[in-house]
Amino acid sequence: MSTVKKRSINHGDVNRFRFWFQIGAFVILVYGGYWALDISTSLPTFSCVFPSSRGGTCYLYPLQHQVNMTWKQFASPRVIGVLTAFGTFVFLFLLFNKAWCGFACPIGTVQDWITRLRLRMGIRPGVYTEATFNRLKVLKYVLLVLLILLPLGISNSLLGLPKFSHDVATSFCMLCPGRTILPIFTGDFSQLTIDFSSKTMTVLTGLGMAVLGTTLVGAFYKKRFFCLFCPMSALHYVFSKGALLGLKKDGAKCTRCGNCYRVCDMGIREIADDLERRNIVQDDCMMCFKCVAACPEEGCLKVTVPGLTVYQSTEEGFFARSASRLNHER
Amino acid sequence: MNVERQERVRKSAVKGLAMESMEALVQIRESFDENPKAMDYFYDLYHRTYCLGEWGNGKRPEVGTLCVQVPEELILAAGAFPRRLCSGSHAFDQVGSEFMPAKGCPVVKATVGLLQSRALPPLEEMRLVVNPTSCDQKKKAGEMIAEMGYPVYSLEIPPSRDTEEARAYWHRSVKRLSVALEKTTGQRITRKRLHEAIRTTNTARQEYRRFSKLRKAQPSPLLGKDALLVTNAYFFDDIESWTEALARLNLELERRVENKLTPAQKRAPRFLLTGTPPVFPNLKVPLLIEQLGAVIVADEVCSSNRLLYDAVTMDTPFLYDMIPAVADRYLKPCTCPIFDRNEDRKRKLLDMASDYQVDGVIYQAYAGCHLYEMEQQSMGRALTEAGVPMLYLETDYSPDDAGQLSTRVEAFVESIRNRQRKLEGGRS
Amino acid sequence: MKRMPNAKILRDYIFLALFTTCLFLPAKGEGVLYISETPMKAASGRSAGPGGHAEHRASASRSYYLSAEDLSSDSEVLVLRPDGSRGEASMHICGEGLMLTVDTRPMDASSDGIFLVYVVDRHVENETLLVRVAKLNLLNHSCRWGHEYKFNSERLRAKFSDEVPLDITASPLWDGNFHSRTMSGDVIGVQALRYGKPLEGAKISLSTQGGWTKTFRTDDSGTASVQLIRDYYPAQWSEFSRDKKGTFRILAEAEFEEMGVLGDQPYTKVRVTTSLPWKYASSRREYQSYAYGLSLGATFMVVSGLGVFIYRERRKKSYREIQFDEHR
Structure with a gap:
């Protein structure tokens, strides 16, 4: 690269670049389906499965589906599908590392927009103390473990517990603000409901709405509020070194x-x-x-x-x- | 102290200051060849203020600062002029000795002396003297200065800068200072004014960094005594005119670097100066070093590099972000030995030593400055381990030790030269 | 163009079928012919259950049951694949009745979409040509293929064939992902077409599994619409299952004054009946609530907003002393 080019890049304002890049990524990931785009179903970012016009799908959704297998099935050829999806996820992640979060994640982008709104209103942001930060950041690993254990517990009896209801199949998705927020951008408000069809669903959709309310307010005061709890971020970190x-x-x-x-x-x-x-x-x-x-x-x-x-x-x-x-x- | 005596002390101090300033300026200007033309601004500035007593600074209210850790952006934003009062005058040192222990730090003594004698016109109009609780002697001097009738504000500094608690404490302390400044000047620190102040100081620092970079050149285009004079002028000059003058100097230095011109000998040993701050007119040690044929290419002192190197970065142009940003700039990168752990100073010295390709480090400590005296050993060890020889000099403001210093510096310069010769011999 | 795929085999099967079952059948051509995912006989005995075919996974073939076994030897099977090409199907008798097996290979995205399956049976009775058409929309889709036709209106459209004496289309029955989407409460638009042309005045009736029937006639564009009722009322809310699907059948009937001969039997009148089965689930409105959802979301917004506000107000007060619990 020529030194002139290099200088102009190093002088560049990465924030402005990121702002526009995020808008582009948002359009591709949330509306890409209109142009028949389907990048991958193992995307290492919150490209939510719920908007029907999505241009790719968040890996956590197939992951939860796929680990919903009996132990026996894990030894069958069915595991190839699981491994393929996982391999795709790891491959895509390794290309861009955690820049998936900063540059592509639609939920991250929405939170950044909320932050911009706060800036316009001239309200100061919240800052965690170091101790709070360190306490909260553990939560995402807990969520990641639950996200895998719950579907496993549908097909298998874990530690002698009775098998879980099928309603917890994609339990993390039910809590994720991606499910409630992103379909709104495509005119679909149906995720903003409480589902009373079973106890589990009532609880999960209720929690989902609670998480939505808290996230909207949280992201207003605290930059990237939800990201501190994001299990995708935890899953990323396992491979980040490579x-x-x-x-x-x-x-x-x-x-x-x-x-x-x-x-x-x-x-x-x-x-x-x-x-x-x-x-x-x-x-x-x-x-x-x-x-x-x-x-x-x-x-x-x-x-x-x-x-x-x-x-x-x-x-x-x-x-x-x-x-x-x-x-x-x- | 009666009025008559006070007046006598004042007059003799003014006279003493003018005399030693004149002497220093003559040495700086005349005992060296090829002073840059753009230095004339600074020579004149010193002559006008220190020798002729023209201390005017427009109509802005004056706020005095007694340490490098006072956030000047806030003072500027509150509509006041920040004047650093740390003094390097032997005359004031003697006045101050009356109040301070015999083995006290000459910087503190001279500063107390300066304030006691009320020798400079701006002192009569000091709206506030901000005294950070940095080292013990300064901290305690605040009390004395208050007794002299100055409105002293004690700015609390944490004893550590590694923990988040210390940072939070400092932020709170700086926020309180902002309120106090607003009360003093009657002008609110608004987003716009603080922004403008950050812009002013950042431009000055950008120009200083350019200046430092030019001094990295081989051979050095400038002598250290001039560099210290430039940075020292930041204590009392209007920041914008200072920046302009430095920009002119930088242009001249750029031409010198292109043509490989140097005011020193071509292969003069390159030194890094660190330790207690040399403040005009006490440029005794730097002058001595350069008169002996070496050149100071860099410094790590709070009257120069530490004063001007770091810039303020903010994330958003709001007070909630800008005030902490300004506060951080005065705490986080500060390598003053008052802090409980000072690994960063060691790293900075090592980094500068290799960056500026220095042949040796001169570490000066004023008798009575315990902290610099204490840190001397660990810094020396680290530098020696990295293959950079260090000369430790204990000195003060009096001219008495000139002979003894001269012998030691000469021996050090000679040993460096021998080393260079050996290295070159080995190479050929 | 090959008109009848596997015509010979099919005919063999039908002969066999007629031969083995004619003894038990009361009269030929009684009632309506329709296709079902579950066996007809089970309906009378044990309950049919939710059953049905998987909509998210592909299979090499899909089997259905016909409601009658008294098909004439002239009956035809017509399969149209999503891209318009002809597909293949076979019929044979099994323990549970007459079974229709549609070949859905190759199992790749090329045949992603809706297969149209028709069984057309003709015979003459009392100088009337009775034509019975059983239509089926077969969802051939695997989520693994992706949902590439999501916004392709041509693939998604409810299609018809102009070779069929009386065809009906209904929509919306499926979503962009080719998953069935009909729910109770939906308004379903039906169009009747005779050899591909809209037919006015056709009698359309929609009947659900529970026995509710609604009858109406098509307008001059051959269309009519009907709202699906809710007929799933579990005694206890805890017994409610949102996955429970009911079936309904759309039936079109029309008569034409037309002379002709079928085989050696002349007729003066034509009577056509066409059936189209589908399934429907409970309306989301029955178990999902915006009111609760939005108020819960709003409550959390208010509570967390207030929390932050109060925290900030408290922080404005000066530093509070640390107090120790004397009883620890």
Whole structure:
């Protein structure tokens, strides 16, 4: 890449790029079906299965379906389907790493829009204390384990428990705000109901509406409120180390000024204070690269694909962004 | 103290300051060749203020600061002019000695002396003196300064900067300062004003970073004594005119770098200066080093690099974000030894040593500054391990130790030169 | 174009069928001919149950049962695949009656969609040509193929054949994913077509499994519409199952003054009946509530909003001292 091109990229405002990219991704994932798009049914992002016009499907939905098998079936050829879907998921994830969250996830995008609304209204955001943050971030792993155990418990008796009702087959989807929010964008409001057809469904859809209400308010005050609980994010992190797209930190260049930490929507402190690790992607990271844009140290933070630095922090870029921003506000 | 005596002390201090300033300026200007033309702005500035006593700064109310950790953006946004009062004057040091223990830090003594003598016109109009609770001597000096009749605001600084608790404490402290500043000047810190203030200081810092980068060149286009004079002027100059003057200097330095021009010898040993802050007119150690043929290419002191290196980044242009952003800038990257753990200073020194390709580090500590004296050993060890020799100098504001310092620096410079020769010999 | 697939085999089967069953049959051609997913005989004995075919998975063939076994030797089977090409089917007698097996291979996305299956039976009685048509919409779909025709109105349309004496279409019966979607309360539009042309004045009746029947006539465009009733009332709400499906049948009848000969039997009148079965589920309105859903969502919004607000107000007060519990 020529140095001129490189400079112009490093001077770029990643936030604006991301804003427009997210809109594009949202249109593709939520309305892509109108153009007969069906990218994959194992997408590593919340491209919800409920809007009929979706352009691809969130992997958690087939995952819950597929693990709903008896132990015997796990030893049968049926497992090939499970493995294929899983392999597709891992492959797609490894291409873009957690940038799926920051750049593609429709629920992340909706939350970012809500944040923009808050900014317009001039209301300050909520910030978790470190202790709260650390307590809450464990929840997504709990959700991930439940998401697999519940469907397993439909086909099998777990620990001598009676088999679960079929209504918990896609229990996480019932709780996920993707199910309630995204169909609205296609004019389908039918997910905003309580389903009284069985006790389980009543509870699940009730919880779903509670989660929706809390998420809407939560996302208004806290940036990316739901993401801290997202089991997809937990599942991502298992494979994040091997991904092609990387976020690298050079600890020797870090002054620990904390700029990156303060602009981080997720509130990840390691980005500023961890000087040892080179691969700085954390489980809550959504790879929005705001930290890279906020870092004034030459090459301290880098977005990489193997053999190439795509975007990196530069002193010049930092001041260029800062100036254009300050001018814009004038 | 009666009025008569006070007046006598004031007059003699003013005279003493003018004399030592004149002497320092003459040394800075005349004992070296090829001073950059753009330095004239700074030479004149010092001459006008320190020698002729022209301290005017327009009509803005004055807010004095006693440490690098006072967020100046807030002072600017509140419509006041931030004036750093830390003094490097031996004359004031002597005035201050009356109040301070004999083995006290000369920076604190001189500052207390300056305020006691009310030698400078702006002191009469100080609306607020912000005194951060950084080191013990400064903290306690605040009480004395208040007794002198100044409106002192004690800005609480946490003793650590690694924990989130400390950060939260500091944010709260800075928020309280904002309110106090608003009360003092009667002007509200609005989004727009704070934004404008951040813009002003960030532009200055951007220019400073450009300046530092130019000093990385081999051979160095500028001597350290001029660099320290430039950064020192930030204490009392109008920020915008300072930035413009530095931009002009940078242009000249760029031409010098292109043509490989240097005011020093071509193969002068390159030094990094760290430790207690050299403040005009006390540029004793830097002048000595450069008079002996070495060149200071970088510094890690709170009157220069630590004052200007870091910039403010905010996420959103709202007060709830900008005030913490400003606060963070003064706490998180600060490598002052007052904090309980200071690994970052070690890392910074090592990084700068390799970045600026220095041959050695000069660590100056003023007698009485316990914290810098204490940190000297661990920094020295780390540097030596990395193959960078360090010279530790204990000094103060009096000219008495010049001979002894000269001998030690000379020996150090010579040893570096020997090392260079050996390396080159080994290479050929 | 091959007119009758497997015509010979089919005829053999039918002969066999006639031969073995004619003894038990009271009169030839009585009643209506229709196709069902579950055996007819079971309906009288044990309950048919939900049963039915899987809609989300493909199979190489699908089997159905015919309501009568007294088909004449002239009866035809016509299968039209979603892309318009001819498909194949076979009939044979089994323990549960006359079974119709439709070949749905190859099991790939090329035949994703609705197969039209017709059984047309003709015979003459009292100088009247009685034509019995049993129509079936066969959902041949696997979710594994994806839902690529979701927005393809041509694939999704309810189709008819212009080779059939009296055809009926009904919609909407399925959604864009080719899954059945009819629910009680739905208004179903029906069109009657004679050899592909809209037929006015045809008598249409819709009857549900429970016995409710509604009869009406088509207008000048051959269409009519009817709202499906709700007829699923479990005694206890806990017995309610949203998956329970009922069946209904649309029947079209028409008579024409027409002279002709079938085989060696002349006729002066033609009477055609066409049946189309489908299934329907309980309306979502019966068990889903927007009122509860939205109020629960709103409650949580208000509660969490208030929570944040109160928390923020409390934070405005100055720092509160830590207090220790004396009883710990």
